[in-house]
Amino acid sequence: MTEVPKDYDVLVLGGGVGGMESALTLGDMGFRVLLVEKEPSVGGRMILLSKVFPTLDCASCISTPKMAAVSNHPNVRTLVYSEVDDIEPQDGGGFLVHLTRKPTYIDPAKCTGCSQCETACTVAIPDEFNYGLSGRHAAHIAFPQAVPKKAVITRTGSSPCTFTCPAGVKPHGYISLVRAGKYEEAFLQHLEDAPFPGVLSRACYAPCEEGCTRGLLEGSVNIRAIKRFMADRYYAAHPEPALVPPAPSGKKVGIVGSGPAGLSAAHFLARRGHAVTVFEGDSEPGGIMRWGIPSYRLPKDVLARDIRNVTALGVEIKTGQRVRSVDELLQKGFDAVFLATGDTGGRRLSVPGEDLPGVWDAMAFLHEINARSSLSFHGKEVVVVGGGNVAIDSARSALRLGAKRVRMVCLESRPEMPAHRWEISDAEEEGVEVLPSWGVREISGEGGHLQSIELKRCTAVFDAEHRFRPVFDESTLQRLETDIVITAIGLVPDTSPFVGELAMNRNGTIRVNPETLQTSLPRVFAGGDAVSGPSMIVTSIGQGKRAAFSIDHFLRGETMVPGEFDFRIPEADKVSIASRSRALGTVREPSHLTRTPAAERIQSFDEYEGTLDEAAARSSANRCLDCGGCSDCRECVAACPADAIDLGMRARHESLSVRTVALATGFTPFDAREKPAFGYGRFPNVITGPQMDRILAPTRPFNAVLRPSDGKTPSNIAYVLCVGSRDEQVGNRLCSRVCCMYSVKQAQLLLGALVSTEVTFYYLDIRAFGKGYEEFFQQTKEMGVHFVRGKVGRIEETDGNDLIVHYEDIEGGGGQKTARHDLVVLSTGLLPTQGAAALFPKGAPEVDDHTYIREVDADLEPGVTTLPGVFVIGSATAVRDIPDTIVHSDAASAQIASYLKKGGAKT
Amino acid sequence: MTGKSHLRDLNEVLRDSMFESDRIARVLRAGPKTLPELSVALSVPVPEVTLWVMTLRRYGRIRELPKGREEDYYRYGWVEGGP
Numbered sequence: 006m007t008e009v010p011k012d013y014d015v016l017v018l019g020g021g022v023g024g025m026e027s028a029l030t031l032g033d034m035g036f037r038v039l040l041v042e043k044e045p046s047v048g049g050r051m052i053l054l055s056k057v058f059p060t061l062d063c064a065s066c067i068s069t070p071k072m073a074a075v076s077n078h079p080n081v082r083t084l085v086y087s088e089v090d091d092i093e094p095q096d097g098g099g100f101l102v103h104l105t106r107k108p109t110y111i112d113p114a115k116c117t118g119c120s121q122c123e124t125a126c127t128v129a130i131p132d133e134f135n136y137g138l139s140g141r142h143a144a145h146i147a148f149p150q151a152v153p154k155k156a157v158i159t160r161t162g163s164s165p166c167t168f169t170c171p172a173g174v175k176p177h178g179y180i181s182l183v184r185a186g187k188y189e190e191a192f193l194q195h196l197e198d199a200p201f202p203g204v205l206s207r208a209c210y211a212p213c214e215e216g217c218t219r220g221l222l223e224g225s226v227n228i229r230a231i232k233r234f235m236a237d238r239y240y241a242a243h244p245e246p247a248l249v250p251p252a253p254s255g256k257k258v259g260i261v262g263s264g265p266a267g268l269s270a271a272h273f274l275a276r277r278g279h280a281v282t283v284f285e286g287d288s289e290p291g292g293i294m295r296w297g298i299p300s301y302r303l304p305k306d307v308l309a310r311d312i313r314n315v316t317a318l319g320v321e322i323k324t325g326q327r328v329r330s331v332d333e334l335l336q337k338g339f340d341a342v343f344l345a346t347g348d349t350g351g352r353r354l355s356v357p358g359e360d361l362p363g364v365w366d367a368m369a370f371l372h373e374i375n376a377r378s379s380l381s382f383h384g385k386e387v388v389v390v391g392g393g394n395v396a397i398d399s400a401r402s403a404l405r406l407g408a409k410r411v412r413m414v415c416l417e418s419r420p421e422m423p424a425h426r427w428e429i430s431d432a433e434e435e436g437v438e439v440l441p442s443w444g445v446r447e448i449s450g451e452g453g454h455l456q457s458i459e460l461k462r463c464t465a466v467f468d469a470e471h472r473f474r475p476v477f478d479e480s481t482l483q484r485l486e487t488d489i490v491i492t493a494i495g496l497v498p499d500t501s502p503f504v505g506e507l508a509m510n511r512n513g514t515i516r517v518n519p520e521t522l523q524t525s526l527p528r529v530f531a532g533g534d535a536v537s538g539p540s541m542i543v544t545s546i547g548q549g550k551r552a553a554f555s556i557d558h559f560l561r562g563e564t565m566v567p568g569e570f571d572f573r574i575p576e577a578d579k580v581s582i583a584s585r586s587r588a589l590g591t592v593r594e595p596s597h598l599t600r601t602p603a604a605e606r607i608q609s610f611d612e613y614e615g616t617l618d619e620a621a622a623r624s625s626a627n628r629c630l631d632c633g634g635c636s637d638c639r640e641c642v643a644a645c646p647a648d649a650i651d652l653g654m655r656a657r658h659e660s661l662s663v664r665t666v667a668l669a670t671g672f673t674p675f676d677a678r679e680k681p682a683f684g685y686g687r688f689p690n691v692i693t694g695p696q697m698d699r700i701l702a703p704t705r706p707f708n709a710v711l712r713p714s715d716g717k718t719p720s721n722i723a724y725v726l727c728v729g730s731r732d733e734q735v736g737n738r739l740c741s742r743v744c745c746m747y748s749v750k751q752a753q754l755l756l757g758a759l760v761s762t763e764v765t766f767y768y769l770d771i772r773a774f775g776k777g778y779e780e781f782f783q784q785t786k787e788m789g790v791h792f793v794r795g796k797v798g799r800i801e802e803t804d805g806n807d808l809i810v811h812y813e814d815i816e817g818g819g820g821q822k823t824a825r826h827d828l829v830v831l832s833t834g835l836l837p838t839q840g841a842a843a844l845f846p847k848g849a850p851e852v853d854d855h856t857y858i859r860e861v862d863a864d865l866e867p868g869v870t871t872l873p874g875v876f877v878i879g880s881a882t883a884v885r886d887i888p889d890t891i892v893h894s895d896a897a898s899a900q901i902a903s904y905l906k907k908g909g910a911k912t
Numbered sequence: 913m914t915g916k917s918h919l920r921d922l923n924e925v926l927r928d929s930m931f932e933s934d935r936i937a938r939v940l941r942a943g944p945k946t947l948p949e950l951s952v953a954l955s956v957p958v959p960e961v962t963l964w965v966m967t968l969r970r971y972g973r974i975r976e977l978p979k980g981r982e983e984d985y986y987r988y989g990w991v992e993g994g995p
Contacts, residue, residue, distance in 0.1 A: 124971050129926040132967075140926040140967035185930045591924050627931040631923075687919060689959040706966055708976040708986060715958040716947035716965075717984050760981055806959075 011099050013039040013082070014905055016663040018089055018841070021049020022068065022887060023879025024669030025075045026894040027901075032080035034902055039663060040075060040083045041104060046151035047072050047085060049671055053134060053148070055701035057887055058750040059781035065150055065703065072152035086157060090658075092666060092844050098874065098911055099664045108654040110158035110635070111144075115649035118146060118154035122641035122650065127181040128631050130159060132706065136696045138713060139706035143635040149704045158641070158652075162577030164633035166228060169216035172199040172269070172547040173571075176213045176228045177629065181636035183231055184626035192239040194638060195232070199546050200272040200315055201265065201294070203240065203307040206233035207612075208298050209543045210394075210425055218630050221583040224595040226628045227617075234622035240310050250319035254278035256560045259339035261328045262499075264292020265542045266533025267345035268315050269549025270556070275318035277557045282339075283320060286327030292347050293534075294542060296372045297395070299402045300610040305375075329502045331529050341556045344515060344524070344531040345549060348539060349499035354390065354492050358448030363455030367391065367399045367493035374402055374610075383407035388458050388485055390414055390445055391493030392422040397429065399491045400437045404607045412438045412485065414445070416463045416475050435603045444477055448490055459484045496539040507531075514538055521555040521565055522548065530556055572653050577632040586630055596625045664909060665901055668850075668858055668870075669878040669894070672835040675729025675737070682799040683728065683831055689714040690806050693728075694747055694832045701754045710758050712828045714806040719762060719828040722755060723810055724748045725797045726768040730834025739855055741834035743886045745771045748832045749782050752790045765791040765824065767812050775886065793817065800829060835884045850875050858882050868897025874909060876901050919959065929964040932956070933973065936964060940990035944977050947985065 017028045020042030028040045040047070051057075052072065054064035076083050090103045111122070126142035134141075134148045143159045162168075164177035175198055182191035195202045206229055217225035256279045260267045263285040271281045289295055291308050316322060328334060334342045351366040353359060367389070373380055387403040389396050392415025403411045413432070415422060419441045422429060433439060443460040450456050462481035468474040498514050508516040508525035515524055515531040522530045532548035534540055554570045599615035600606075606613035617625060635652075642650045677685035677693050684691045690712045692700075700710055712719045726748060730741035745768070752764045771792070773782040786792060794816045801809040808829050814822045837857045842849035850870035853859040858877040861869045868876045878897045879890040932954070939945060939953045947965060951958035965988055968974040976986045 127930055129929045129967055131922045131926055132970075137922050138966070139970060140929055140963060141970065181930070186934055585921055586924060591920055623931060627928060629927075631927055689919060689962075706970070708969065709979075711962075711986070713959060713962055715951070716962050716986060718979075720984075 011662040011664050011911075013037045013661060013663045015039070015665050015667055015901055016041065016089075016092075016100070016102050016661075017667045017669055017878075019049070019669035019671055019878075019881070020044070020047035020075070020083065020085065021669060021671045021879070022051045022071065023671065023881075023890045023894040024049070024667070025071045026891050027667055027669060027878050027898045028075050028081045028083075029071065029078060030895055030898040031901060032078045036080065036902065036905060038078075038081045039102075039661060040081055041087050041089055042083070042085045043088050045086045045109065045147045045155070045157040046153070047075060047083060048150070048152065050695075051887060052150060053695070053702065054698050055703075055754060056750060058746045059775075059777040061750065061753065063703070069150050069152070072150070076152050085153065089844055091846055093847055095662065098909070099662055100666055100874065102661050102663055102666075104659050104661070106657040106659065108160070108656050109155065110160060110650065110652050110654050111156045112649045112651050112654075113153060113155045115647045116155045117647050117649075118156065119646065120146060120156070121644045121646065122156050122158075125640040125644035127185045127187070127638050127640055128634065128636050130631070130634065135699050135706040136693065138692075138696055138699060144641045158635045158650075160574070160633060160635040162575050162633045163573045164631070164636070165216035165218055165576055165579055166213035166226075167633070167637060168573055168576040169212045170547075171212065171541070171544040173550060174198045174205070174213070174543075175637040176232075177631070177633065177636040178638035179235060180226065180228065180231055180626045180629045181631070181638050182640070183235055183622055184629065186623065187640070188235050188238050189242075190638070190640065191235045195235070196314060197639075199550065200269055201311045201542075201546060202232060202236040203311045204265075204294050204303060205229075205543060205546075206236045207307065208294065208303045210541055212543070218579045218582050218632050219628055221579065222586060223592055227595050227597075227625050230596070230598055230617050231622050231625050234617045234619070236307075237616045240307075244310075246314050246317035248314060248317040250317075251276060251278045253280060254560070256280065256340045257282070257338060258341050258343065258556060258560075259284065259334040259337065260343045260345060261334070262292060262345035262347055262533070262535075263290035263322055263324075264345060264347045264533060265294060265545040266347070266549040266552070267292065267343065268312065268320075269546040270343045270345065270532070270553045271320045271549075272315045272318065273550055273553030274556060275315070275320045277553070279557070279560065281320045283322045284326045284328045284334075285322060285324045288324055290322045290324060296375050297368060297398075299371065299374065299398055299405075301401070301405065301606065301613055302398070304612050331503055331506045331526065335528060340528065340560055342529045343549075343552050343556060344500075344503065344529065344535055345533040345545075345552075346499040346535045348496035348534050349501070350497055351492055352495040352497055354445055354494060356445050356447050358450060358455075359492075361448055361450045361455050362453055363450070363489050364448060365489065365491045367395050367491050368496065370399055370491050371395070371402065374406070381407055382489060384409050385488040386486065387411045387489040387491065388414060388487045389491045389493060390458075392417045392424055392441070393493060394424045394428055395496070396491075396493035397424045397432050397437075399493050401432050401435055401607075402610075403489070403491065404435055404437065405610055408489070410438070411436065412440055412487075414440045414443045414458075414460055414485075416442070416444050416466045418442050418466075421466060435607050443483070444475060446482065455488060455490065457484050457486050458490055496534065498535050498538060500535050512538065520567055520570070522552045523555060523559075528559075574655070579632065582630055582632050593624075593628045595628065596621045664905060664911070665874045665876065667868075667876045667878050667897065667901060668841050668881050670838045670841045670881045672880040672884055673838045675735070675833040675836055677728055677831045677833050679735050680728055680831070683725065683797070683829075684800045684802060684808070685831060688800070688802045688806070688808060690802075690808055690827065691800060691829045691831065694744060694751065694830055697751050697830045698747065701751060701758070710755065712806075717827065718759060720759070721763045721826045721828070722765070723808070723824070723826040723829045724752065724764065724766045724832055725810070725829060726766060726832045728831040728833045729836070731769070732834075737834060737836060737855075739834075739884070740772060742772065742774075742884050744832040744834055746773065746775075746778055746781070746886065748830070749773075749785045751830070752785050753788065756788050756790070763791065765793060765826070767793050767795055767797045767810065769794065769796060775888065795822075835880065838881065841881060845872065845875075848872065850877070866900065867893060868900045874904070918957070922963075925960045925963050926967065928960070929967050932964055933968060936968065936974075937990050940974070940988065944987035944989040946987055950988070
């Protein structure tokens with residue numbers, strides 16, 4: 006069998022000090038090394054330390070040369086922000102490594118590390134590199150000495166609101182901008198994602214709010230109301246658009262229909278420089294937005310201002326021009342055509358009496374009132390047939406025309422009614438009577454005048470497969486006297502002119518490729534209700550956006566990649582976000598819009614909901630839970646001078662062959678919350694040793710050594726040793742070997758930093774076993790640090806956030822005592838990092854009783870595991886301090902080199 | 913606002929920093945303040961104010977003033993025209 010050369014001699018898994026040392030040693034020997042680190046920077050835990058013991062050398066000064074060296078070594082390829090998924094043995098030796106390079110959303114080749122994206126970012130989250138002592142932004146550089154010094158955006162998924170929107174609007178983005186007081190940026194961000202922010206802020210049924218994670222708590226964020234605030238504020242400041250048409254592409258596109266799909270396509274095509282002409286058969290543009298929605302829900306001036314954003318881009322809208330044929334447009338020289346003809350009118354009831362005077366089709370009725378006709382229903386009784394939103398609009402409009410009684414009848418039972426529940430309740434509040442589970446038997450009149458409508462009981466609307474198949478009880482009837490009947494039982498797509506030219510579906514819609522919206526004619530695309538059947542405005546806007554994306558590709562001669570248009574990342578985990586907030590969160594009730602009382606609002610077609618004021622809009626925006634981390638507000642895109650932001654970046658998977666594997670996965674700090682009696686996580690002035698190291702480091706989270714509760718300079722600090730180590734209660738009876746000495750080191754640094762501070766240690770014994778450690782400990786005692794031998798039982802907090810330590814005093818006469826401190830440091834232990842063995846699904850190296858990776862013989866064969874070709878480095882096999890880790894890394898490297906030189910895994 | 917602690921989830925507290933930064937700016941423009949003074953001015957628990965101030969400080973919006981040896985607290989000021 007011919008041997009295939011391996012990509013690398015060694016995979017070093019983990020870029021801490023042990024992994025870096027090994028990679029450098031082996032690289033210097035001429036071996037090809039692949040170093041994989043899951044964090045955005047190499048350096049591991051050591052780079053986060055202040056100084057090292059016992060020399061008090063600067064940890065950064067020691068670490069950073071190694072970090073730079075490993076990053077630039079000609080024989081070492083360093084992959085940061087990458088995770089190994091699994092490692093499988095290969096026939097003939099060696100391993101195949103499957104790894105994922107996590108998306109950073111910032112092109113590292115372009116990023117200069119200038120931090121401008123960090124500053125511009127509008128999402129703040131805990132800074133894990135400072136162990137939560139301060140915050141950072143979603144766009145961030147891990148820490149000042151990061152190698153590589155490249156920014157990364159924390160993005161854990163699509164926020165549910167953004168994931169849900171059919172038009173690709175990113176509510177999380179504009180909400181985070183409103184929260185930060187960046188209102189114009191919020192509006193312009195919306196306009197980049199979709200036109201018609203004014204319309205959508207009134208007439209959208211807001212699927213984003215249905216998806217909002219806050220909905221699992223006190224109630225969803227009032228997203229539509231926030232949008233309305235931002236749109237109204239922008240339009241008040243900018244009565245006319247400040248948009249400029251882009252440079253022309255030289256291509257012409259004809260669009261049929263000026264409804265949401267047509268104008269959305271026009272908007273996006275014009276932004277790409279194409280010359281767009283929209284043909285509208287009616288007297289004014291807007292389609293369903295202009296003619297199908299009553300003014301009390303959508304004022305005409307708001308729609309008109311939204312449309313001017315489209316025409317400002319150079320889009321020409323020709324009204325009163327009904328297009329009868331696709332060919333007619335193609336003959337006029339358009340390079341592509343988009344058909345967005347919407348719906349022509351309502352479905353017929355097909356019952357006797359349907360053509361009597363006084364029977365209205367709902368769409369014709371709504372068109373009439375939106376044309377500002379003098380229609381009056383004063384003193385009349387009205388029956389609306391239908392249970393959807395169009396029926397609701399018709400019923401509420403009839404009331405506003407003066408009807409003395411309005412009843413809605415529908416086939417569906419109340420829970421089945423397709424109208425949104427808040428629309429139904431608003432209608433009922435205004436006086437509309439809803440009669441569910443009734444079908445129409447006939448409409449009667451005499452002398453050409455409508456008199457009544459006869460109803461029959463509907464016992465079921467859908468069959469077992471949920472197909473529309475109503476069943477009636479013909480023996481249960483009722484007759485309603487009425488003057489007017491309005492039928493609103495569904496809409497019919499307006500596609501009849503194109504039947505002979507394009508392939509059609511059986512339901513009369515135009516057949517298209519669902520990905521590209523291309524019809525059976527290559528230059529012709531179609532979307533909106535003409536393709537999907539009746540849908541929401543926001544869905545039609547999404548269709549127009551998709552069509553524009555396809556048409557633009559078509560005009561540029563580019564091939565569309567499947568899935569290219571919809572590049573959402575998977576939805577963030579709502580349940581875990583909600584449970585986090587529920588446990589330790591803030592209850593914030595949703596704000597409500599002011600509304601005109603029902604009796605008053607039915608007197609006119611005036612808008613009856615108010616707009617949030619600035620304070621309410623911002624506090625509403627502040628209810629957002631930042632579900633996905635990055636909000637997609639794109640402030641970083643605007644701020645980045647290197648054009649490095651790439652929010653479309655996706656995870657990349659690689660498979661690489663290696664001869665050997667070295668596990669340098671380090672340790673995991675003990676979570677002090679597992680010792681609840683010490684109050685960590687409840688008392689702000691109880692911190693851990695690693696946190697104190699950050700406070701003492703030059704790149705510290707605070708400006709000085711301060712206590713977290715109030716920024717006071719601490720004057721009486723306690724150290725509690727052996728927290729989470731040598732402790733059967735938490736399942737870790739091992740000594741962590743470093744806690745005594747890092748605490749002693751910190752005490753010395755504190756005495757140097759703070760002039761008059763008392764430091765007290767509560768300990769069982771001090772383990773100063775290494776070179777110079779005992780001297781260092783004795784020196785610390787001589788500096789005045791108090792050492793109290795005794796076990797701490799619990800810690801309580803006083804008013805003012807001081808702490809009472811309850812301890813057993815072994816050498817001071819015995820018994821239980823208490824002492825007051827203003828800051829307590831828990832010297833937390835170290836635990837084995839879990840998961841390394843699980844990377845080998847076909848046979849893993851063994852672990853010891855404490856779940857550290859087991860060495861075959863720690864004395865004679867350091868670093869050699871039970872799996873041939875797999876080695877272990879540093880704290881992955883047992884907790885070590887830094888000098889011991891370096892020594893062990895080099896010993897393991899020698900073992901690896903020996904293995905390779907002897908032809909281990911061949912080449 | 914001191915007293916016994918009721919710590920909210922860290923994510924929740926930090927999310928508020930974007931919302932609160934304008935209020936903090938308004939207070940600090942009137943003159944530098946210690947964290948407890950700022951806490952009183954904002955009517956917000958001082959541990960939360962500490963987190964916000966240190967986060968704003970990281971991005972250059974807030975700067976500490978020199979402190980005398982006998983003083984327990986630093987004062988913090990708003991950086992006009994900061995990044």
